[in-house]
Amino acid sequence: MIDPFCGRGTTNFAARLLGMPSMGMDSSPVAVALAKAKLASAKPGRLVASAKAILNAAKEPTSVPSGEFWRLAYHEHTLIQLCQLREALLGECSSSTRILLRAIILGALHGPRPKGRPSYFSNQSPRTFAPKPNYAVKFWTTRDMCPEDVDVLSIIKTRANRYLAETLPDVESKVELGDSRVADTFSDMPKARFVVTSPPYFGMRTYLPDQWLRLWFLGGPDYVEYSQPEGQLKHSSADCFAAEMGRVWKNVASCTTAGARLVIRYGGIHDRAVEPMDILKKSFVDSCWKIVTARAIPDSDCGRRQARQFQAEPKKAIAEHDVYCRRT
């Protein structure tokens, strides 16, 4: 199975549970770091020992971000420890233990402050996306919220015990950082029978700015980079976006078997007045994939939506579809 927009590796993880070899590609370093961890195995104790060893051996980090945002986001001591872990993992992160440790730290980097023991390293923040500095500083100062000196190792330990409690099958799989539009990206891979993916929704350009703190931990700048990154599909117009997606379908077809299936979950966002399914259909013009079935997935308004935590009456979710195609 191949996923050319694997994000955090949901489809690769599902393939792993089914014992199916898989390959994932994504152009976001955060997505790739998290997806790699979904395919790795290690005992929780080894992860904690690895983190402890890094902190015990570490000297003063070579660089520690400064400024009001950083002073309010993390306690001074926590920030030093995060920088020590960051520098060690930037130096070497090829073993399963380190891949999992890195993902656990990325997951704990920012989030809410619970009433009991802290489960994130940061001052009060959203969990899924990183707070923008100006907004966050205003939020924390008006509420007089200071960051706690959290026990970094204990947070890592609790998370490692939770996420690695079960032993999962080791299945041949890999995840790579790359641009799925680039010709031959998939050419030297074994032929797959299935492609299962969820491409970016048209207009949704914030994947990387929303992850700026996690990007920093992975070696990026200590500020938000708003310019559209090179490796992401271009959102300049619906036609351009469909053409870019079409390039990915063509590329991925080159490493599938005859009669292979492509399954896509697709939807849209509110600030674009374009029917998501029209974009998807356009992306298949002149392609060797033929749409066989499209099915609206059960209304996401029925389930739990994160939007409800912030807005009393969030807009109705745009219907998502599962689209099934066959290679001709």
Ligand SMILES: C[S@@+](CC[C@H](N)C(=O)[O-])C[C@H]1O[C@@H](n2cnc3c(N)ncnc32)[C@H](O)[C@@H]1O
């Ligand atoms: C809707 S998300 C995928 C969500 C994924 N199913 C998950 O569970 O996390 C779309 C992904 O496409 C990636 N992406 C955008 N343009 C890309 C490109 N040209 N090549 C590879 N990945 C790309 C984004 O970085 C993003 O992670």
